[in-house]
Amino acid sequence: MCLGVPGKIIDIDADGVMATVDFWGVRRQVRLDIIDEPAAVGDYVLNHVGFAIRRIPPESAAETLSLYEVLLQESGDDVMTADLRAEIAGAGEPAKAR
Numbered sequence: 001m002c003l004g005v006p007g008k009i010i011d012i013d014a015d016g017v018m019a020t021v022d023f024w025g026v027r028r029q030v031r032l033d034i035i036d037e038p039a040a041v042g043d044y045v046l047n048h049v050g051f052a053i054r055r056i057p058p059e060s061a062a063e064t065l066s067l068y069e070v071l072l073q074e075s076g077d078d079v080m081t082a083d084l085r086a087e088i089a090g091a092g093e094p095a096k097a098r
Contacts (some may be wrong), residue, residue, distance in 0.1 A: 004046040006056055006064050009039055021047060 007021035012032070019039070021030045028050070032039060035052040039045055044061040045052035056064055 004048045006044050007047055009041050009043050
């Protein structure tokens with residue numbers, strides 16, 4: 001199963017390839033080269049293994065974040081939650097171009 005985690009873009013490098021994204025206070029570098037549409041500082045994106053795979057429409061961002069917060073708070077030791085926490089914590093090295 002693929003798991004994407006929403007985060008807010010805090011900064012984008014001069015080349016527009018790497019972004020600093022905030023995931024509930026944890027900041028990680030995320031690649032923007034495969035995202036479905038251009039993103040800017042302040043936008044929310046769905047991250048999967050260090051790549052932004054989708055820009056979250058502004059009208060959906062609050063609802064999406066709320067759903068993830070419920071998942072994190074109520075699921076205890078659920079395997080999906082462990083994956084989500086690992087993704088947020090940024091386990092492993094930052095993603096590199098393939």
